Amino acid sequence: MSEAALTSLEERQLAHFLQTRLVEFVRLARSNNFQVGVAEELDAQNVALKCGLGSSMRLRWGLRALLCSDQDDWERFDELYDAFWHPANVQSRYSTGAAGLTRKRPDARSTAEESRQEDIRSSDADSQSADASDETDDGGGTREGASFAASLAKTDFQALTDPDEMRAVEALVDRLARQMRKRAIRRQRPSKTGKKIHLRKTFRNSLRFGGAPMVLNYRERIKRQPRLVLIVDVSRSMSMYSFFFLRFARALVSVFRDVAVFAYHTQLLPITEALRQTDLIRVRNSLAMMSQGWSGGTRIGDSLATFNDKYGQILNSRSITVIVSDGLDTGEPDYLAAQLARIKPRCRKLVWLNPLLGRNGYEPISQGMQAALPYLDMFAPAHNLNSLQALEPDLTRL
Amino acid sequence: MAGEDRVTSLQARLAEAGYIAERSLSASLLLFTEMQRPLLLEGDAGVGKTEIAHVVARVFDCPLIRLQCYEGLDVNSAVYEWNYQHQLLSIKLLEQDRVSADDAEQAIFSKRFLLERPLLAAITQPQSPVLLIDEIDRADEEFEAYLLELLSDFQVSIPELGTITATSKPYVVITSNGTRELSDALRRRCFYHYVDYPEFDKELRIVNARLPEVGPQLSRQVVAFVQDLRKLDLRKKPGVAETLDWAAALLKLGINSLDAEPQLLLDTLVCLLKTREDSIRLESFEVERLVARAL
Numbered sequence: 001m002s003e004a005a006l007t008s009l010e011e012r013q014l015a016h017f018l019q020t021r022l023v024e025f026v027r028l029a030r031s032n033n034f035q036v037g038v039a040e041e042l043d044a045q046n047v048a049l050k051c052g053l054g055s056s057m058r059l060r061w062g063l064r065a066l067l068c069s070d071q072d073d074w075e076r077f078d079e080l081y082d083a084f085w086h087p088a089n090v091q092s093r094y095s096t097g098a099a100g101l102t103r104k105r106p107d108a109r110s111t112a113e114e115s116r117q118e119d120i121r122s123s124d125a126d127s128q129s130a131d132a133s134d135e136t137d138d139g140g141g142t143r144e145g146a147s148f149a150a151s152l153a154k155t156d157f158q159a160l161t162d163p164d165e166m167r168a169v170e171a172l173v174d175r176l177a178r179q180m181r182k183r184a185i186r187r188q189r190p191s192k193t194g195k196k197i198h199l200r201k202t203f204r205n206s207l208r209f210g211g212a213p214m215v216l217n218y219r220e221r222i223k224r225q226p227r228l229v230l231i232v233d234v235s236r237s238m239s240m241y242s243f244f245f246l247r248f249a250r251a252l253v254s255v256f257r258d259v260a261v262f263a264y265h266t267q268l269l270p271i272t273e274a275l276r277q278t279d280l281i282r283v284r285n286s287l288a289m290m291s292q293g294w295s296g297g298t299r300i301g302d303s304l305a306t307f308n309d310k311y312g313q314i315l316n317s318r319s320i321t322v323i324v325s326d327g328l329d330t331g332e333p334d335y336l337a338a339q340l341a342r343i344k345p346r347c348r349k350l351v352w353l354n355p356l357l358g359r360n361g362y363e364p365i366s367q368g369m370q371a372a373l374p375y376l377d378m379f380a381p382a383h384n385l386n387s388l389q390a391l392e393p394d395l396t397r398l
Numbered sequence: 399m400a401g402e403d404r405v406t407s408l409q410a411r412l413a414e415a416g417y418i419a420e421r422s423l424s425a426s427l428l429l430f431t432e433m434q435r436p437l438l439l440e441g442d443a444g445v446g447k448t449e450i451a452h453v454v455a456r457v458f459d460c461p462l463i464r465l466q467c468y469e470g471l472d473v474n475s476a477v478y479e480w481n482y483q484h485q486l487l488s489i490k491l492l493e494q495d496r497v498s499a500d501d502a503e504q505a506i507f508s509k510r511f512l513l514e515r516p517l518l519a520a521i522t523q524p525q526s527p528v529l530l531i532d533e534i535d536r537a538d539e540e541f542e543a544y545l546l547e548l549l550s551d552f553q554v555s556i557p558e559l560g561t562i563t564a565t566s567k568p569y570v571v572i573t574s575n576g577t578r579e580l581s582d583a584l585r586r587r588c589f590y591h592y593v594d595y596p597e598f599d600k601e602l603r604i605v606n607a608r609l610p611e612v613g614p615q616l617s618r619q620v621v622a623f624v625q626d627l628r629k630l631d632l633r634k635k636p637g638v639a640e641t642l643d644w645a646a647a648l649l650k651l652g653i654n655s656l657d658a659e660p661q662l663l664l665d666t667l668v669c670l671l672k673t674r675e676d677s678i679r680l681e682s683f684e685v686e687r688l689v690a691r692a693l
Contacts, residue, residue, distance in 0.1 A: 036584050043435075051425075055402040061425035069585035071440060140616050185537060187544040199482045200474070207503055211489035254666025260579075309633075315576045342633075 022048055025084050026067065031368035032080060035069045056085075060063035092283035119265045166247060166384055172392065179396040182223035183318060194218030226320045226348060226398070227258040231307065233325035235265045235298035241355040241383050245324045248388065250275045250283065260314055263287070264303035270311065300368060301331040315346040320398055324382070337371040349377045349398050353391075357381035399610040404428060416444070417453035418596075418603045427454060428590045434526075436549055436570035441593030442636015443575060450593075451530035451571040461527040463514040463568070473544065477554055479513045490555035507558035518547075521552055521564035529568035531533075534577045544612070546583055596638060598625050604638060605645055608616065610644050620645045621684060622692035632679070639669045646667040656689045 001078060004188045026041045043066055051062040060081055068074045190198045201217035208214075230249050234242040242263075249261045253275045274286040304323075315321065321343055330338060344350050356362045357380065373379065378398070382388050419427070430437040431454070455462035467475060470495040471625040473645045485506045514522065518690050520529040534542065548554065552564035572588060574580060594605065598621060605617045612620070624641045635642075653659055662681060671677045 035586050037586070040586075046433065047429065050429060055405075056423070058402060058405060058425050061422045062429050064422075065426040065429055065437075065589040065591055068590040068592075069438075069588075070590070071592050074590065158680070185538075186468075187471070187472060187540070200480060203480070203482055203485065207499070210487070210499065211493065211502075313575060314579075316577065 015048045018048075018053065019045060023367070025081075028084055029067050029080065032076075034067050034073055036067050040066060043110060046052055065303070071390035073146065116318070130334075162172045166251075169244075169247050171254075172385070173248070173255050173387055176392065176395060177255045178223045179392075182225050184221040184222050185318065187222045188219045189222055191218050191220040194220035196220075203244075209232045219222060223317075225256065225258070227260070227314070227316065228256055228316045228320050229315065229321045229347070230259065230261045231268070231304070231325075232261065232263050232302070233265070233298065233320070235328075237326055237328050238324075240344060241324075241326075244384060245270075245382075246275070260311070262311070264298075264300075264306075266302070268303040270304040298325075298329055300325060300327070300329045301335035301339055304336065304343065307357045308339060308342045312342070312346065312367060317340050317344065319347040320351065321347045322353060324353045324355075326356045327352075327354055327372065329366070331368070333367040333371035336368050337375070340372055340375040341384045344375045350375060350398070351378040351380070351395075352376045353380055353382040355381070355383035357375065411457050412453055412675060415453050416424060416607055417546045418500050418600055418607060420600065423450075423490065423593070426589060428588050429548065431458065431569060433589075434567055434569060436572055436588040438499060438575065438588035438590050439573045439589070439593055440637065442567055442637065447573040447593050447595045448530065448532055448533070451528055451573075454569065454571065455528040458569075460525055462530060463516050463520045463523075463527050464530040466532045467534050467539065468535055468543070468651065470497055470625075471537045471541050475684075476541070476651070477515050478519045478556060479515060479547075480513045480558075481513050488615055494603040512556070512559070516559060518546060518554055518562070518617070520568040520590045521548075521566065522562065523566045523568075526566045527568050529570045531570065534572050534584075535574045535576060535580060538568065539581065542581055542584055544567075546581075546587065550588060595628060596637070597603050598622065601625065601638065602639060604639060608642055609645050609649065612649055613654065616648065616654055616656075619644065619659075619689075619692045620648065623656060623688050624670065626688050626691055627680075630680070630684075632671070632676045634672045636672075640670050640672075656692055660686070660689075 002229070022044050023041050026036055026044050030036050044063060047062040047066050048059060051058040053059060060078075061173060064074070064077045065079070066076055190201050195204070196219050198217040202213050202215070205215050205217060206213040216320040230245075230252065232242060232245045232249060234246070249259075249271075252259050253261060259272065260270065261275055262268050263271045271287065275283060277283050278288065347356075354369070378394065380391055380394065382391060401534045405421060405428055409421060410429050412419045412427075413425060415472060426437070428499075429452070429470055435654075439450060441447055451459060451464075452462060488506050488511070489502065492505060497505070516529070520527055531545070534545070537545075552567055553561050555561045594629075595601075601624070602617060602621045604613060606614070609617070620641065624636055624644070628635045643668060647669050651662060651666065653662060656663060660682075664685060667677065667680070667685070671680060
């Protein structure tokens with residue numbers, strides 16, 4: 001950078017240009033859902049100073065360490081970096097425009113989900129290269145079921161925004177949140193009663209009496225509600241019910257402290273963050289974007305296997321796992337049973353809510369459902385608000 | 399020295415201390431030590447996250463202070479605690495001396511009776527230590543929030559004593575296994591590095607560095623075997639620690655090539671397969687296939 005040929009004016013201009021580019025890069029990262037703000041724009045200048053501009057790789061690694069905040073960011077950083085700094089060499093989903101970089105797709109959130117989906121896909125079908133599934137406008141049409149995805153967006157998630165029913169669901173979830181049984185965890189707090197003596201408080205109080213512990217203070221364990229893990233089937237056979245359960249999930253996410261929600265069709269994706277967005281339209285769009293590329297029959301076993309492999313760590317002895325599905329599965333019943341057997345010992349209760357169970361004359365005779373029954377702590381019908389309200393006493397007792 | 403050379407030299411120093419790191423990790427570590435911003439490490443169990451903190455402490459020749467997180471971890475076990483037994487004794491002694499109540503309070507709430515826990519210890523060292531906060535995801539959100547405050551201000555207030563400001567700013571290494579989603583605030587405040595399973599070459603160098611007595615032939619076979627094993631659909635993939643355990647076990651049993659004693663080899667697989675399903679799943683013909691590929 002400090003070549004002898006440059007005059008000091010040129011040097012200043014170059015430095016200014018580079019600083020601007022760096023700020024642009026951080027902003028690009030932010031618009032692509034990296035968790036970065038103004039502070040990082042300043043930090044990026046510092047990082048560049050430390051790393052020096054002589055080594056492209058060092059700057060890349062430095063900015064990667066600064067701007068990434070999880071594995072997902074980590075995996076898509078290189079592409080973003082190349083698209084910004086070496087635009088000519090890279091064909092990517094980011095394109096350079098006159099006003100800096102803009103995304104070809106309008107929704108920023110989807111990149112994360114896409115790369116996640118690509119991970120799943122490329123792991124089971126290694127012949128499929130990573131960027132083959134990238135673009136819809138390459139004419140190749142590698143993305144299956146686009147028209148189906150569109151209809152999914154209209155039918156399923158559209159109803160998510162109905163205000164009246166939303167309020168009713170929120171009221172139910174509020175009641176659940178108040179009544180759900182609490183269990184002691186290991187964190188303790190001072191209290192008037194209790195079994196163990198809170199030495200510190202007792203000691204401080206004893207100073208009044210010249211060191212004699214006249215008044216004893218105790219500590220007790222804090223009680224907290226369980227972690228809820230909701231796994232919702234959004235396949236076509238569930239389309240009449242899935243919007244309702246997603247609405248229920250959204251209310252849970254906003255009220256309960258500790259909730260994780262996953263949706264699956266042929267693949268399983270975490271949707272907690274998407275549901276947490278305050279703007280309902282954006283929730284709907286993110287969900288619709290995420291569901292692109294889903295097609296084929298429901299594979300409950302495979303989806304639960306993904307859950308076990310990738311997200312299984314979130315289960316603990318305080319979690320209640322709720323699976324919402326009609327149990328109509330195209331996979332092997334034994335495989336489904338094996339996956340449930342893995343979930344069961346890792347959480348406190350395993351609940352299966354089946355919308356079909358509410359229908360007259362329905363018996364859980366599908367093979368998948370039969371295989372699942374032995375592992376369930378609770379198997380109950382739920383297809384709309386009324387049936388869920390009827391379950392309220394059972395759910396609070398879990 | 400130019401940036402590139404310094405990455406190389408750090409890489410060499412890490413290797414000298416027994417840790418084989420890629421260039422990208424060395425670059426992250428260099429930045430981490432230069433800017434003294436906390437480093438958040440994520441990755442599967444057994445890829446050497448904790449070891450990174452140990453090796454940084456060795457390379458920069460500074461003490462390592464470790465805080466193992468667990469559910470229910472609170473300020474008393476993470477930051478400081480009063481030594482109640484000593485305080486009680488000393489009150490009795492002060493009573494005999496007829497010291498006034500004010501003086502007595504002064505005396506028993508002095509630094510003499512303060513037990514330093516890892517976080518307080520880390521900011522009161524004469525020399526900047528490496529502070530390893532292991533498995534932060536096991537502690538609860540409340541603790542994470544407290545930690546954030548500490549990491550930004552580098553001071554601790556103790557009601558009875560006043561505020562203790564840092565005399566040394568520790569190099570903070572945080573590891574997480576993903577049992578809980580960490581807060582965005584914590585992620586933003588840290589540098590981030592994702593530690594993956596090592597490639598063949600790197601793992602081979604790790605085995606050779608840690609267990610030179612294994613020899614080039616067996617170490618090559620061991621690493622090739624484990625690399626292939628990770629590609630299988632196992633519940634618990636073997637980490638680097640498992641590879642080293644296995645190599646050591648083979649060495650103990652006097653096996654110097656994987657095809658030497660098939661039966662004995664099957665028995666040693668307990669070092670690699672840590673769940674019942676995995677050991678049932680990996681049948682002997684599959685082991686033979688993996689061995690054949692590894693030779």
